[in-house]
Amino acid sequence: MTYTMDGWQEPTLAENLERAGVSRRDFLKFCGGLAAAFAAGSAVMGSLPRALADPTPGAPVTGDQVADALGSVTKPNVVWLQLQECTGCMESALRSGGTTVEDVVLNLLSVNYNELVMAAAGDSANSVLDQTNASDHILVVNGSIPTKDNGIYCTIGGKSAEAVLRESAEHAVAVLAVGACAVFGSVQASRPNPTGAVGVDQIITNKPVVNVSGCPPIGEVIMATIAYYLTHGDVPKTDAEGRPMFAYDQRIHDSCPRRAHFDAGQFVRSFDDEAARTGWCLYDMGCKGPSTFSPCPFVQWNGHTSWPIGAGHPCLGCTEKDFFDRFTPFYNRLPQVPGLGVEATAEKVGLGLVGLTVAAVGVHAGVTAIRKSAARKNHEEIPLEAFGDSPAGEQSAIAAVVDMAEEIPPAAPEASDTTPTTDSEKTE
């Protein structure tokens, strides 16, 4: 543990950075790099836009100017909403660790409204929200917006989540949707989406929304997105899903430490088998790494302690749209495509998988919907043993019941004979 105080102690960024051991020379170098972005007219927080608002027209902004402006910047105000959600994203943000320059920069924020940690409650909290909403601020949103039935499924201060979001977005200079719920709706939006939950960019359509996806996103990635805006003066470049490229430009599969085992056709066939202990590829156990863009292998979790595949579990694909519908059953293998296991075609394979998954899941969902309507009539009074309704010993094995026809057809990968698992240990 460290006991250094990383909060805002000096009045300006320059002084805080100096205290954190960042020299003036390094700071100037950093600002020189930012000058181009600022000269392009990007939005910048706090007093910086005013400081740079009236340079000589056409004249380039210099690193010195940026340094002077950034050095005197006051803390940007932040409204951090939690809508229809589980607070996992805030918890993840709390876990973001380290005492780096990045951390110092993050302490520049004045988070005036966040229900999990703020001191004020009730009327006082609502006043703080109204006041912060009235001028420029960064808006961070956790959680989805339930749109059905006039917004009755999530209200705050008597207002619908949608109304709260719209009010907070009006004067926001940047909107960050943080977490699978805020980005895509996530678990409550998965079928049949009973409350009509949608992501932030379905509601806020008049300004760009940066989508920090993941269930939850890695704490450091949440904080880095805010830091990116603060230091670059603009929102990060994003992919087609609105996710920052600095964190979501690579498939897990392409940067996975177990990739060599995939290419060699070395697969875990059953949890806790010798292949699992050796750290072979989890593709056959349902890993969604080939279809998932996420920085997990690089950044890892909780102070670089581990990450899901590192701890032996297949990736659930939680940074991807509608993963609770598209990627379930979670332990089913992604669809088989020809050429698997050959490095030269891996890129093609990966791209193919994304498309095939969508198609396969579409079919799967249709079949399930039909089965569902039939099943609704058949399971009404299932007895539960604790209530004395169920005969003891009903657990005796009965023949297989799952209609595998509705599942994505599994097929063994090529070169699977190199696995150390014996046939009896295979799960299929």
Add this chain to the structure above:
Amino acid sequence: MAQQVVIDPLTRIEGHLRIELETDAGVISNAWSEATQFRGIETIVLHRDPRDAWAFTQRICGVCTTVHAIASITAVENAIGSNVPQQALLIRDMVLASQEVQDHVIHFYHLHALDWVDVASAATADPAKAVAFAEQIGSTWKGNNIDRMTAVRDTVANLIASGQLSIFTGGYWGHPAYKLPPEANLMAVAHYLDALEFQRTMIKINTVFGGKNPHPNFLVGGMACTIDPNHTASINQVQLADIQQWVKDTLEFVQTCYVPDATAIVGVYKEYFDIGASSPNYMAVGMSGATFGGNPNQTPRYPTPMMDVKPGVIVNNDFANPQPFDPTLISESIGSSWMSYAGGSQTLTPDKGETTVAYTGPTPPYEWLASATDGKYSWCKSPRYNGMPVQVGPLARVLLAYSQNHPRTKELVDGAVATLGITLDQMNSTAGRTLARAVECLTSAEMLANDTLPLFIKNLQGGDISVFDPSKWEPSSWPKKASGYAFVEVARGNLSHWVSIENGEISQYQCVVPTTWMTGGRDENSQMGPYEVSLAGDGKHPLVDPTQPLEPLRTIHSFDPCMSCAVHVLDVDGQELQVATS
């Protein structure tokens, strides 16, 4: 003349809670506990693969992360008959224990402390006196030194001088109900920051075994993380050394920082042992972390110290005669919730549970909910045990352990009661719940350090590296129809998950969740729920300034509300969601 007061949002909790009050002459005369978020996950898990259910139900809550997942896999394993290896169970116990300790610490410092600690006052404190105060209350925490206290004081002073108070904006600083001297406030703010750092370390145990936190990964039949002293890709001595150090650090923080701080604060605010009394009935199935696949009255899958305390219910503060726990006496009322049951029934046992939305509240925006003519004002159901509201959670567990003469609990409670000069009955109070949570956190950290982790390591040294039962993995190995359930004592109280499986799919799924027990409002017999009783049960709860509801915040926070859990409602009967908006 009664005045209406609304606290919405009720902050520093998980999720969305609205409290409506009537006050008169400085005391609360009536109260309504209102859950204002509904997600409808119950209709979402239906017809899915039971092996996936943990991932869905874990998303009920990110503060109580891990606990719903563990309850879910345990219920499914109970249904399909998995024989989970002991090492996997021990791993889950370590994950649960570290999560619980971390959760209690976050609750005390980051969600509750600002009810007692005036941050603005800390800016005026003498750092030397803060160090002396820490010494006086028995805190031997290594962060107690003048340099540290000075740095924190300067930070707070600069924050205030800057005019941008960040998360402290709009707090009730200077309220006459704040009673700590400046040096105590400074010490507490320093420990608030230390606790933030601490929780990042503590939770890494979850990450080693589950790959991430929040929302680590679990597996029906065991754990996916392999343990093997001879493989780099498995958990081996490298991680074990880390875990041993983290557990040591955890115990140190709880012993030298959290427990002394909590004890000192409830000592200064001793009048809160006479404020906030709730239902005098308490229910638990063991100590924190006790996990049962199936009936908790039967033999556990393996003996753990968390199960040294047997399931039981204390009725009407009769600590000498705990009653046996009978799961068939649990029911859920919809007396005040926007739900309807088939046939107009107002209460159902969980196995017959239904979740049909029947919203009759106002269209937002609205000003007041409690006056609805049909008596409905919340998304939360009202669980009852044998028709009674009961308290669950740290207080219930500590009192049950005490009533069964659990040695360590008895020693800690007797010591605290004697020092504070209170009676055992007075533990049923705002301060008592806060004190009980600290007592429990210490016993949990001790069991993790002294029992669970050493046993896991001993087994590993003996060559026991199995963490998964593959025999029940394939759905073809399951009965055509099966049902199972699990009880787990988690940070906020007694949690149970109930699942029925048919043809390899979930046909019914239900959770009965700690915060539901506490948050639920009036039942069909107009009995108030535990939150409501604590605020308006005796007509004496103070609320001096209705614009600054500091006193009711203290009482509600003492329960550690988790609203996303409360209104998870996974009771599934397969009906389509129906809405009748008036």
